[in-house]
Amino acid sequence: MRRGQGIAAGGFRRRLTITFALAVGLSAAALGTGSYFVVRHNLLADSVDSSVTQTRRNLEVAHAFRSTGANDLVQAYRSRGDFETVAIRDGHVYLSGPQVTLNAVPAALRGVVEHGNLGYQRTTIAGQHYLVTGSPAAAGTRLYFFFSEDSLWHELAQLRNILLGGVGILVLLAALAGVVLARGTLRPVARASEAAHSLAEGLLETRLPVEGQDEFGAWAQAFNEMAAALEAKIAALSAAQARERRFTSDVAHELRTPLTALVGEASLLAEHLDRMPPESRRPAELLIGDVGRLRRLVEELMEISRFDAGVESVHAEDVDVAALVAATLRGRGWEERVQLDGNGLTVTSDPRRLEHIVANLVDNALEHGASGVSVRLAQHDGEAVVEVVDDGPGIAPEHLPHLFERFYKADAARSGAGTGLGLAIAQENARLLGGEIGVESEPGRGSNFTLRLPVSKPLPARDGGVS
Numbered sequence: 001m002r003r004g005q006g007i008a009a010g011g012f013r014r015r016l017t018i019t020f021a022l023a024v025g026l027s028a029a030a031l032g033t034g035s036y037f038v039v040r041h042n043l044l045a046d047s048v049d050s051s052v053t054q055t056r057r058n059l060e061v062a063h064a065f066r067s068t069g070a071n072d073l074v075q076a077y078r079s080r081g082d083f084e085t086v087a088i089r090d091g092h093v094y095l096s097g098p099q100v101t102l103n104a105v106p107a108a109l110r111g112v113v114e115h116g117n118l119g120y121q122r123t124t125i126a127g128q129h130y131l132v133t134g135s136p137a138a139a140g141t142r143l144y145f146f147f148s149e150d151s152l153w154h155e156l157a158q159l160r161n162i163l164l165g166g167v168g169i170l171v172l173l174a175a176l177a178g179v180v181l182a183r184g185t186l187r188p189v190a191r192a193s194e195a196a197h198s199l200a201e202g203l204l205e206t207r208l209p210v211e212g213q214d215e216f217g218a219w220a221q222a223f224n225e226m227a228a229a230l231e232a233k234i235a236a237l238s239a240a241q242a243r244e245r246r247f248t249s250d251v252a253h254e255l256r257t258p259l260t261a262l263v264g265e266a267s268l269l270a271e272h273l274d275r276m277p278p279e280s281r282r283p284a285e286l287l288i289g290d291v292g293r294l295r296r297l298v299e300e301l302m303e304i305s306r307f308d309a310g311v312e313s314v315h316a317e318d319v320d321v322a323a324l325v326a327a328t329l330r331g332r333g334w335e336e337r338v339q340l341d342g343n344g345l346t347v348t349s350d351p352r353r354l355e356h357i358v359a360n361l362v363d364n365a366l367e368h369g370a371s372g373v374s375v376r377l378a379q380h381d382g383e384a385v386v387e388v389v390d391d392g393p394g395i396a397p398e399h400l401p402h403l404f405e406r407f408y409k410a411d412a413a414r415s416g417a418g419t420g421l422g423l424a425i426a427q428e429n430a431r432l433l434g435g436e437i438g439v440e441s442e443p444g445r446g447s448n449f450t451l452r453l454p455v456s457k458p459l460p461a462r463d464g465g466v467s
Helices: 011-064 070-078 107-114 150-200 215-271 278-309 321-331 351-368 397-402 422-432
Strands: 084-089 092-095 119-125 128-136 142-148 317-320 338-341 346-349 373-380 383-390 436-441 447-454
Touching: 011 070, 011 119, 011 128, 011 142, 011 150, 070 084, 070 092, 107 119, 107 128, 107 142, 128 150, 150 215, 215 278, 317 321, 317 351, 321 338, 321 351, 321 373, 321 383, 346 351, 346 447, 351 373, 351 383, 351 422, 351 447, 422 436
Parallel strands: 338 373
Antiparallel strands: 084 092, 084 142, 119 128, 128 142, 317 346, 373 383, 383 447, 436 447
16 A cells, blocks of 8 residues: 555544543442442441450459459459550549540540440540440449550551552553554554545555455455545546547647638628628628637637646736736727726736736626726735726626636526636636636626736746746
8 A cells, every 4th residue: 555644643542542541440440449448347347346345345344343443443454455444433534544534535425325325436546546435334333445446447548558559550551451452443544544645645546455354344445446436537537638638629729720711711801891782791790700709719729728738838027017907908998998996016927918817807897797897906915916896797606616617607598709718718827827816796786806916926837937
C-alpha cells in the first residue's frame, strides 16, 4: 500500500485508553472499598464480641470480691494486663492505672450502666483507640473496662493502604493494556485514514491489506472494491474529458478554414447590401449576423481549447485599471451607457486579459441587465476590486452556482448573441491572473459581478511562461 499523509495518535485512542483504565479502576475501587468495609465490620464486630465476653467473665470475678474492697478487685483485673479498669463503689473511683480516668468514660455509656444494663462504646484517648464496656456488678459496684483497639485500627489502615496501592497498580496496568489494545484495535483505522489521504492526493492505486476474516478484513475488502471502482470511474471520466477537449479543439480548428471563407463572403455581401432588392436584403443581413456569431463561437472554442491545453501565457505589466476600463468602454462605444467610479488603482497584471474580462462582464450586464450599468473600482486588503453592477431583473438563486459553467444559460429558451462561453472564459482568465470572479444577485434587484485581483502578486506560471 502506498502511504499518504500519516496521522498521529488521536483523541479517540486516548479516550479509549482512559475509558479502559477508568473502567478497571472503578471496578477495582468498588471491589476494594466493599472488601475493606466488610473486613472492617467483621473485625470491629469480633472486637465487640470478645470484649463483651471478657466483660462477662470479669463480672464473675467481681462476685468473688463482693465482700472485699473495690481496690482489691481493680488490682486483680490489673494483673491480667490486657485491659484497663475503672470501678465506682460508694461514690469512690478506683483506677487500674493512670492511662484512663472516669472522665474518659463516655457519658452515654454511663447512663446505660446506671440503668442497670451492660453496654459498650468506642472512644479515643490521647490518640489511642479504645472499646469501653460497662456494667453494674455486685455490692453496688459499677465497672468500666477499656480494651485497646490500636492494633485492630492499625491492621485496618494497612489493609486500606494495600487496597489503595492495588487499585493504583491495576489502573496503571489497565492503562498499559488499554494503550496496547487501542493501538492494535485502531491500527486498521489508521491504515484506512492513510489510504483515504492517499486517494485524496490522487494516488488511486492505493489499497488496504486484507488481514483475517473479521470485521476489519471485510472493511478493508470493501474499501479496496470502492477504491478500484473509483479508479475505474475517474479513468473513464478523464478519458471522456480528454475526448471532449480533443473534440472541441478539433471542431474549432476544422471550422476555421470554411469560416474564414464565410467571413470573407459575408464581408463582400455586406458591401452590396445597399444594391440588393428589399426582398433579398433581410435574409442577407440575417446571414451576415449568423456568420458573425459563428465566428465568435469558434474564436471562443479556440480560446477554451488553449485553456484546457494549458498553453496560455501571461504578459504582466503595471496597469492603470481606471484608464484600462475607460479605454475598454470607449473602444466599444459604451462610455455613454456605463458609469465609471473610482481611479488611482494600479495592479501588476496582463492588460489584454484584464480588458477581456471587463469587456465580457460589461457586455453581459448591458445585454441582460437594464440601462443602469456601472463599473466601480476599489482596493481592499491588498486586492484590486472591479465591480460591474446593473439594475436589471436579476438572476434566480438556483442559477447562480452554474453561471461560470461552459454553455450554461440561465434561460434555456433565450436566444441572443451570447454563446454561453463568455463567463467561463472570463473566469479562466481571472484565475490565470491570480484572481477570481464572484456574483451576487437577487431577482428584481439587479446583479453584481465582482472581479478580485492581487495588487502586486506573482502571477501563476503556465506552459507559455510569464514575460
